[in-house]
Amino acid sequence: MKKIINAPEDVVREALRGVERAHPELTVDHANRVVARGDAPVSDKVGLISGGGSGHEPMHGGFVGPGMLDAACAGEVFTSPTPDQMLAATKQVDGGAGVLHIVKNYTGDVLNFEMAADLARAEGIEVEAVVIDDDVAVQDSTYTAGRRGVGGTVLVEKLCGAAAEERRSLADVAQLCRDVNASVRSMGIALTSCTVPAAGKPTFELAEDEMEVGIGIHGEPGRERRKLGTAHEIAAALVDPVAQDLALENGDRVLAFVNGMGGTPLIELYLLFDEVGALLDERGVTIERSLVGPYITSLEMAGASVTLLRLNDDLVRLWDAPVKTPGLRWGA
Amino acid sequence: MKKIINAPEDVVREALRGVERAHPELTVDHANRVVARGDAPVSDKVGLISGGGSGHEPMHGGFVGPGMLDAACAGEVFTSPTPDQMLAATKQVDGGAGVLHIVKNYTGDVLNFEMAADLARAEGIEVEAVVIDDDVAVQDSTYTAGRRGVGGTVLVEKLCGAAAEERRSLADVAQLCRDVNASVRSMGIALTSCTVPAAGKPTFELAEDEMEVGIGIHGEPGRERRKLGTAHEIAAALVDPVAQDLALENGDRVLAFVNGMGGTPLIELYLLFDEVGALLDERGVTIERSLVGPYITSLEMAGASVTLLRLNDDLVRLWDAPVKTPGLRWGA
Numbered sequence: 204m205k206k207i208i209n210a211p212e213d214v215v216r217e218a219l220r221g222v223e224r225a226h227p228e229l230t231v232d233h234a235n236r237v238v239a240r241g242d243a244p245v246s247d248k249v250g251l252i253s254g255g256g257s258g259h260e261p262m263h264g265g266f267v268g269p270g271m272l273d274a275a276c277a278g279e280v281f282t283s284p285t286p287d288q289m290l291a292a293t294k295q296v297d298g299g300a301g302v303l304h305i306v307k308n309y310t311g312d313v314l315n316f317e318m319a320a321d322l323a324r325a326e327g328i329e330v331e332a333v334v335i336d337d338d339v340a341v342q343d344s345t346y347t348a349g350r351r352g353v354g355g356t357v358l359v360e361k362l363c364g365a366a367a368e369e370r371r372s373l374a375d376v377a378q379l380c381r382d383v384n385a386s387v388r389s390m391g392i393a394l395t396s397c398t399v400p401a402a403g404k405p406t407f408e409l410a411e412d413e414m415e416v417g418i419g420i421h422g423e424p425g426r427e428r429r430k431l432g433t434a435h436e437i438a439a440a441l442v443d444p445v446a447q448d449l450a451l452e453n454g455d456r457v458l459a460f461v462n463g464m465g466g467t468p469l470i471e472l473y474l475l476f477d478e479v480g481a482l483l484d485e486r487g488v489t490i491e492r493s494l495v496g497p498y499i500t501s502l503e504m505a506g507a508s509v510t511l512l513r514l515n516d517d518l519v520r521l522w523d524a525p526v527k528t529p530g531l532r533w534g535a
Numbered sequence: 536m537k538k539i540i541n542a543p544e545d546v547v548r549e550a551l552r553g554v555e556r557a558h559p560e561l562t563v564d565h566a567n568r569v570v571a572r573g574d575a576p577v578s579d580k581v582g583l584i585s586g587g588g589s590g591h592e593p594m595h596g597g598f599v600g601p602g603m604l605d606a607a608c609a610g611e612v613f614t615s616p617t618p619d620q621m622l623a624a625t626k627q628v629d630g631g632a633g634v635l636h637i638v639k640n641y642t643g644d645v646l647n648f649e650m651a652a653d654l655a656r657a658e659g660i661e662v663e664a665v666v667i668d669d670d671v672a673v674q675d676s677t678y679t680a681g682r683r684g685v686g687g688t689v690l691v692e693k694l695c696g697a698a699a700e701e702r703r704s705l706a707d708v709a710q711l712c713r714d715v716n717a718s719v720r721s722m723g724i725a726l727t728s729c730t731v732p733a734a735g736k737p738t739f740e741l742a743e744d745e746m747e748v749g750i751g752i753h754g755e756p757g758r759e760r761r762k763l764g765t766a767h768e769i770a771a772a773l774v775d776p777v778a779q780d781l782a783l784e785n786g787d788r789v790l791a792f793v794n795g796m797g798g799t800p801l802i803e804l805y806l807l808f809d810e811v812g813a814l815l816d817e818r819g820v821t822i823e824r825s826l827v828g829p830y831i832t833s834l835e836m837a838g839a840s841v842t843l844l845r846l847n848d849d850l851v852r853l854w855d856a857p858v859k860t861p862g863l864r865w866g867a
Contacts, residue, residue, distance in 0.1 A: 468834045
């Protein structure tokens with residue numbers, strides 16, 4: 204295992220110290236491993252929190268800031284945070300307008316967020332929770348009943364964050380969250396495995412000429428192993444099932460997000476983005492907004508995922524709204 | 536070789552199509568492989584261009600936009616662009632106030648930019664060139680007479696871009712560029728090699744327990760191979776020579792930049808950033824600004840570099856000024 208770490212058991216704790224040092228506009232509650240906006244809670248704004256296992260950076264801690272999440276809680280690598288952490292985050296960001304939990308669909312995350320929501324409600328905080336399940340690759344999986352939550356989560360966090368900044372109500376932001384989740388689909392491939400620090404060896408093995416189609420963000424299996432294809436073939440293997448599941452039609456407008464899993468260089472992601480665009484051209488689908496880069500990763504895994512979100516004018520406006528986080532940042 | 540590509544010889548060409556597709560605010564001259572601001576040339580603003588071999592993304596094409604570069608030209612992977620490309624970029628961004636060439640110190644880049652500057656001057660364009668040589672690892676190297684240009688280049692492009700937006704003169708922006716280059720130092724380590732697509736095999740081999748200290752951004756050798764150390768040891772191996780060369784003293788203020796070489800996940804970069812910060816604390820040096828992430832990469836190489844820039848009030852202001860590029864983006 205070749206990593207820039209001190210000891211496997213200290214990785215998350217020490218990385219959070221680095222986050223705190225690098226981003227003075229954020230606060231880090233080290234006991235609860237919660238990264239929050241320095242100005243939390245924001246009065247009368249719906250508080251948005253998410254969280255999950257570490258190893259997917261910049262998600263979620265890198266998406267904390269004005270226009271996106273109010274706080275994120277970090278579990279150990281590829282391990283759900285505890286209800287206590289989620290409760291601490293919820294209490295920290297409650298500005299009186301309630302708190303939305305954005306939950307990726309993994310069994311541990313879902314159970315723990317449910318328990319945290321119950322605990323928060325018992326303390327008088329209004330909480331809604333939406334489970335994100337945008338991965339079309341598999342129905343159930345190693346860690347999931349139902350579809351997994353993957354790249355769509357990044358878009359959900361941005362869009363709902365913008366809606367919360369507009370002071371929409373908790374019910375409205377939660378409904379937007381469900382609407383976006385219903386309009387977004389993803390699928391990914393892996394060219395290599397990744398190594399969880401505490402495990403010390405790769406999660407799985409792939410032959411030099413193989414790729415895993417439909418990979419999960421913890422290295423869990425997808426649909427099949429196939430011979431490593433060209434970028435054109437990879438794009439088709441990802442775009443076709445996503446477009447079909449989303450029932451994309453001639454004239455539809457999308458946000459196209461090509462995500463890197465961690466170890467794949469940006470030059471390959473742009474090359475893949477062009478192939479994705481060409482396939483969407485053929486379908487008469489217009490890319491109105493785009494995102495290219497490593498935003499929801501699996502440590503150093505080589506691979507990529509494609510996420511497509513059907514756009515409407517409201518979503519375009521929310522996407523363009525200012526955001527100021529370590530991982531996504533634009534506008535005022 | 537496991538890469539998301541079609542054919543090795545098409546990687547740069549096809550990736551530039553993806554850049555064009557993803558960033559409608561930029562233009563791509565495919566014949567000359569020049570990425571430029573869509574509104575270039577900007578009247579009465581000094582035009583800033585850079586360029587070099589591909590494989591270091593987001594540098595340089597990802598740093599084109601308001602507040603940073605006006606254009607960048609892309610060579611093949613780890614191969615200098617030609618003088619013709621640089622001349623085309625120079626002509627495209629000349630808004631009447633002259634053009635600054637920001638040149639990383641590699642022999643091919645330096646020679647070709649010199650030729651391009653001569654050709655541009657012959658066409659009546661005022662050109663200044665500044666060579667960036669911030670890498671303290673080695674004096675001469677495989678591709679270089681004198682020190683190599685590495686992470687400092689990212690900071691130079693941001694700071695000089697901001698100065699050009701303020702409509703400083705060509706002489707002033709060039710002097711700032713030299714001043715910043717004199718105030719910035721870098722050093723990197725590699726945990727793995729990278730594979731140039733056209734070569735099809737790793738540039739070098741490192742044993743499972745080894746790291747290359749002082750690595751170049753093309754995989755060229757550094758100072759020595761050492762047993763893979765802890766993050767704390769790695770931080771010391773990078774910070775000590777950089778701080779010493781920069782003659783950092785108690786009370787100095789710096790911008791600290793922990794850069795990923797491509798294959799190292801963000802969680803490790805933040806962990807390393809904390810170690811760097813702790814070492815600077817010991818020296819009484821204050822981190823006033825920071826940057827953490829993969830900004831000047833070596834394809835999928837695992838590793839990191841540390842860049843320290845001595846700050847003053849003018850540089851802090853220029854750093855904070857708005858920038859709107861695919862790779863760095865903040866403010867208005």
